[in-house]
Amino acid sequence: MPVIEVADLRRTYHAKTGIRRRSSREVEAVRGISFEVERGELFGLLGPNGAGKTTTIKMLITLLLPTSGSIRVLGFDAVTEPREVRSRVGYVFGGDRGLYERLSGLDNLRYFAQLYGVPAHEQMARIGELLEMVGLSGRERERVEGYSRGMRQRLHIARGLLHRPEVLFLDEPSIGIDPVGARELRDTVAALASTGTTVLLTTHYMFEADSLCDRIAVIAGGQIVAHGTPAELKGRVADGNVVEVEVFGSAEGSLDAVRALTGVSSALVEERGQAQVLVVRSGPGIDVTAPVLGCLSGIPLGRVAMREPTLEDAYVELVGAQDVT
Amino acid sequence: MTATLRLLGMGWWLQMKTRSRDPFDGILNIIYPLIFATTVFMMFREGGDESALITAAVGASVMGVWSAVATSAAGSLQNERRQGTLELLVAAPAPFPLLVVPMTLAMATLGLYSLVATLLWGRIVFQIPISIDQPLVFAAAAIVTAAGISLMGFLLAVTAVRYRAAWALGTALEFPIWIVCGFLIPVATLPEWVQPISWILPPTWGVAAIQDAAFGGTPWVNIAICLGLSAVYGVIGALLAGRLVNAARTHATLALT
Amino acid sequence: MTSLRIFFLGGWTSYRALFGWLSPWILIPTFIIGPVLQIVFFALVGRTAGVGDDTFFLIGNAIQYASIPCLFAMGNTIGGERYSQTLSLLLASPARRVPLFLGRSLPVIVNGLLCSLIALVLGSLVLRVTIPVSAIPMLVVAVTVAAFSCTGLGLAIAALGLRVRDVAVLSNIVMGVLLVFCGVNVALTAMPDWMAAIGNSLPLTHGIEAARATVAGASAADVSGLIVTEVAIGSAYLALGLLMLAYFERESRRSATLDLA
Structure with missing residues (x-):
C-alpha cells in the first residue's frame, strides 16, 4: 500500500480585491494532481515559485482542506481523520520563521515533544539524540534569537523528527541557507531516508531534487507536467x-x-x-x-x-x- | 490525563518565560494599572469615606489582572501567526484549545503581580489600612478570579484566529469589564439593563469572593459561581476553536502569506 | 515657500504613513469608543466615591484623551522612522528641521482636537450632560490649545526617540502621569501641594481648567489667562523638543547611534 495517495487534488483560493466593491476572484492554485509515494521513498515535488507546491504540502499535512479530490496518508484520510495523520507525520519548512525566538532551542523542542505526545520519560533522551544528529549539542540552552539561519533550519529538522514520524514533509528546506549548510541538510535528509522514513520534499532547486530524490514530480501552474526518476526525466531530453x-x-x-x-x-x-x-x-x-x-x-x-x-x-x-x- | 496536565503546565511555563523576557511589557503591565489605581484612590480619599476606600483598594487590585489578559490575549495568536508557529500548533496532534488556554493562563498569572503591586501601593503609598481577614481564602479567590479572567481571554484569543482586527477589540474591552464587573462600582448601582451582563461574567463573582475573603464574609458560593461560569467560557471557547480552525483550513488564514 | 510646503505636505504624508496600517476596525475603538468608555468609567467611580459631578469627569477625560494621539503619534514619528530605517534618509535630506518636525505636529493636533470633541459630544449624550451653546466657541479654543500643548510634549518625547528604544512605553507612562497630575479626575485643589505643582507645569492642566470654567459660565476674558498659560507651557515643551532633536541629531551623527542599534 502506498504511504501517500493523492487523487485528482484541487485547491481554489478566493482572492478578494478592493475594499468598497468586494469582487472575489478565484485562483486555482492546484489543478487536479495525482501521485503516489511508496514507503521509504524520497519523493520530490519540483517546480518554480507559485507552482502550487506549498499548497499541495499543506493539504497533505491537514493544514488546508482541498477543494476536491482525495488524500490518504498512511491509509488515513487527511480531510476527515486529521488527528491520525498529524500524529504520524512530521513537517518542516524553510526560512527562519516557525520558532519561539525568546525561548532556547531546548525549550522549543520540549514544547513540541509534549505537543506530539512523546512520553515524558523519553523526551530528554530523544531530544539529546536529535541535537546530536543535527549538530546543535552544546548550543541548546541559548535563545533561538541568537541562532544563525543554518542553526534554525537544523532545529526545525530536529523538531520535525521528535515523534519519529513515518513520513516527513519538507517544504523548501534549504531556502536561504548557505551552500555548505544546504549540503549538510541534504546529507541529513538522505540519511533519514536510508533508515526507512518516507520523505516528501518540495524544492525549486533542480540539483537538489536530482541528487536526493528517488522520484520527482515536476509541478507547474498547479499541474504535474512530468514525473519519473531523475534519470527518466533526463532521458526525455537525452537524445538530441x-x-x-x-x-x-x-x-x-x-x-x-x-x-x-x-x-x-x-x-x-x-x-x-x-x-x-x-x-x-x-x-x-x-x-x-x-x-x-x-x-x-x-x-x-x-x-x-x-x-x-x-x-x-x-x-x-x-x-x-x-x-x- | 497526566499528559494533558503536563501539556498545560509546560505551555504555561514556557509562556511565562517568553512574556517575562520582555522587560518593557512587564513594567508596563504593572505601572499601567497602578496609574488608574492611583487616580481611583485619590478620588475615594477626596470622597472621605474610609471603608469605601478600602473596598475600592481591593477591587482595584483585580483591574490589572484583566488589563494583562485583555491587552495581550487577542493579539497572542496573531503573534503566533506572524512568527509562523500557528501552523505548527494546528499541525500538531494535541487539541488546539489545550495550547491556547495556557497562554492566557500565563497572562493572568502575570496579572497577579499587578494585583499584589496594587495592594502594596495602596497600603504603602496611600496608607490604606487594608487587612486581609482570611489570607488563604483570599489567595484562593484571587487565583479562581484569575482563572476565570484567563478563560474569558481564551475566548477572545480564539476569536482572533479568524478575525485579524480582533486585537483592537481586546483593548476596547478593558474599560467595559472594569465598569460592569463591580471592581469599583457596585453592580447594584449600574443601570438595570447592564446588571444581567455583569452576572454572566466570571470576574463579577470573583471580585465579590475576593472582597468576602478580605472583609470576613463567606466567599464559597461566589467562588463556585465564578468557577462554573469560567467552565462555560472554556467550553464555548473550545467549541469555537474547533470551528474556527476548520474555517481557517478552508479559507487559508493560518499562515500570513 | 519651501518651508511651508515641507510643513504641510511632509507632515500629512508622514502622518498617513504612520497610521496607514490602522483600519476602521482599529480606529473606531481607539479614537471614538475608547474615550467615551473612559469618561463613563470615571464618572461612575466618581458617583460611587461621592466626588465631582458628571460634567467634571466629562471635560477632564475628554480633553485628556487628546493626549493619546498627540503623545503616541508624535512619539512614534521618530521611533517609527527609526524602525522602518527611513530616519537616516530623512536626516540626510537637506530639509530644514523646524518646519519638518512642526509640520508633523499639525495633523496630530487636528487628530487630538477631533478626538476630544467627539468624546465631548458622545460623552455628554451618554451622561445626559448639557453644555450651554454660548460656551462652545471658548470650549473649542480650550481643547485646541490643550491638544497643541500636548503635541509639544509629544515632540519632546519624539526627540527622546532618538535615544530610547521603546518610545511607546515612555508615551504610555507619560500619558499616565498626565492622567494623575493634570486634574483630570481629581481637582488640583484636592491634591498635595507637590502634586499640584507638577500638575501646573504640565500641558493639559490649564486647558482643562479653562474648559471647566467656560462650561460653568465664565467669560472669555475670565479664562484668557489660563489659555495663555496653556499655550506658553505647550510652546516651552515644543521648544525643548526641537532643541533636543537638534542636539541628539548632532550627537548621534558623532556616535553613530542613529539606526536600530
Missing part, C-alpha cells in the same frame, strides 16, 4: 542536441521563426546578464545551428555553443511549456 546563441538585442521576435524550423523541438529565450540567450533543442543527429543563425540575421550575436542536454533543460522545457499555455 542543444544550441545556445548569445544575442545582443531582442531575440523574442525571432522565436516563432526558429520554432518553425524543421528538426527544432523547442526554443526558449533566457536572460543572462546583458545578453539574451536563445536555447534551441533539436532532435538526435540534426544540427540546426546554421538555420537558427539564419533566422537571427541582422541582430548582433555573441558566443554560439552546442552541448548535451541536462536535467535543467528538461525542467526548463517542462515548466516553460506550462507558462506558455
Whole structure:
C-alpha cells in the first residue's frame, strides 16, 4: 500500500480585491494532481515559485482542506481523520520563521515533544539524540534569537523528527541557507531516508531534487507536467542536441521563426546578464545551428555553443511549456 | 490525563518565560494599572469615606489582572501567526484549545503581580489600612478570579484566529469589564439593563469572593459561581476553536502569506 | 515657500504613513469608543466615591484623551522612522528641521482636537450632560490649545526617540502621569501641594481648567489667562523638543547611534 495517495487534488483560493466593491476572484492554485509515494521513498515535488507546491504540502499535512479530490496518508484520510495523520507525520519548512525566538532551542523542542505526545520519560533522551544528529549539542540552552539561519533550519529538522514520524514533509528546506549548510541538510535528509522514513520534499532547486530524490514530480501552474526518476526525466531530453546563441538585442521576435524550423523541438529565450540567450533543442543527429543563425540575421550575436542536454533543460522545457499555455 | 496536565503546565511555563523576557511589557503591565489605581484612590480619599476606600483598594487590585489578559490575549495568536508557529500548533496532534488556554493562563498569572503591586501601593503609598481577614481564602479567590479572567481571554484569543482586527477589540474591552464587573462600582448601582451582563461574567463573582475573603464574609458560593461560569467560557471557547480552525483550513488564514 | 510646503505636505504624508496600517476596525475603538468608555468609567467611580459631578469627569477625560494621539503619534514619528530605517534618509535630506518636525505636529493636533470633541459630544449624550451653546466657541479654543500643548510634549518625547528604544512605553507612562497630575479626575485643589505643582507645569492642566470654567459660565476674558498659560507651557515643551532633536541629531551623527542599534 502506498504511504501517500493523492487523487485528482484541487485547491481554489478566493482572492478578494478592493475594499468598497468586494469582487472575489478565484485562483486555482492546484489543478487536479495525482501521485503516489511508496514507503521509504524520497519523493520530490519540483517546480518554480507559485507552482502550487506549498499548497499541495499543506493539504497533505491537514493544514488546508482541498477543494476536491482525495488524500490518504498512511491509509488515513487527511480531510476527515486529521488527528491520525498529524500524529504520524512530521513537517518542516524553510526560512527562519516557525520558532519561539525568546525561548532556547531546548525549550522549543520540549514544547513540541509534549505537543506530539512523546512520553515524558523519553523526551530528554530523544531530544539529546536529535541535537546530536543535527549538530546543535552544546548550543541548546541559548535563545533561538541568537541562532544563525543554518542553526534554525537544523532545529526545525530536529523538531520535525521528535515523534519519529513515518513520513516527513519538507517544504523548501534549504531556502536561504548557505551552500555548505544546504549540503549538510541534504546529507541529513538522505540519511533519514536510508533508515526507512518516507520523505516528501518540495524544492525549486533542480540539483537538489536530482541528487536526493528517488522520484520527482515536476509541478507547474498547479499541474504535474512530468514525473519519473531523475534519470527518466533526463532521458526525455537525452537524445538530441542543444544550441545556445548569445544575442545582443531582442531575440523574442525571432522565436516563432526558429520554432518553425524543421528538426527544432523547442526554443526558449533566457536572460543572462546583458545578453539574451536563445536555447534551441533539436532532435538526435540534426544540427540546426546554421538555420537558427539564419533566422537571427541582422541582430548582433555573441558566443554560439552546442552541448548535451541536462536535467535543467528538461525542467526548463517542462515548466516553460506550462507558462506558455 | 497526566499528559494533558503536563501539556498545560509546560505551555504555561514556557509562556511565562517568553512574556517575562520582555522587560518593557512587564513594567508596563504593572505601572499601567497602578496609574488608574492611583487616580481611583485619590478620588475615594477626596470622597472621605474610609471603608469605601478600602473596598475600592481591593477591587482595584483585580483591574490589572484583566488589563494583562485583555491587552495581550487577542493579539497572542496573531503573534503566533506572524512568527509562523500557528501552523505548527494546528499541525500538531494535541487539541488546539489545550495550547491556547495556557497562554492566557500565563497572562493572568502575570496579572497577579499587578494585583499584589496594587495592594502594596495602596497600603504603602496611600496608607490604606487594608487587612486581609482570611489570607488563604483570599489567595484562593484571587487565583479562581484569575482563572476565570484567563478563560474569558481564551475566548477572545480564539476569536482572533479568524478575525485579524480582533486585537483592537481586546483593548476596547478593558474599560467595559472594569465598569460592569463591580471592581469599583457596585453592580447594584449600574443601570438595570447592564446588571444581567455583569452576572454572566466570571470576574463579577470573583471580585465579590475576593472582597468576602478580605472583609470576613463567606466567599464559597461566589467562588463556585465564578468557577462554573469560567467552565462555560472554556467550553464555548473550545467549541469555537474547533470551528474556527476548520474555517481557517478552508479559507487559508493560518499562515500570513 | 519651501518651508511651508515641507510643513504641510511632509507632515500629512508622514502622518498617513504612520497610521496607514490602522483600519476602521482599529480606529473606531481607539479614537471614538475608547474615550467615551473612559469618561463613563470615571464618572461612575466618581458617583460611587461621592466626588465631582458628571460634567467634571466629562471635560477632564475628554480633553485628556487628546493626549493619546498627540503623545503616541508624535512619539512614534521618530521611533517609527527609526524602525522602518527611513530616519537616516530623512536626516540626510537637506530639509530644514523646524518646519519638518512642526509640520508633523499639525495633523496630530487636528487628530487630538477631533478626538476630544467627539468624546465631548458622545460623552455628554451618554451622561445626559448639557453644555450651554454660548460656551462652545471658548470650549473649542480650550481643547485646541490643550491638544497643541500636548503635541509639544509629544515632540519632546519624539526627540527622546532618538535615544530610547521603546518610545511607546515612555508615551504610555507619560500619558499616565498626565492622567494623575493634570486634574483630570481629581481637582488640583484636592491634591498635595507637590502634586499640584507638577500638575501646573504640565500641558493639559490649564486647558482643562479653562474648559471647566467656560462650561460653568465664565467669560472669555475670565479664562484668557489660563489659555495663555496653556499655550506658553505647550510652546516651552515644543521648544525643548526641537532643541533636543537638534542636539541628539548632532550627537548621534558623532556616535553613530542613529539606526536600530
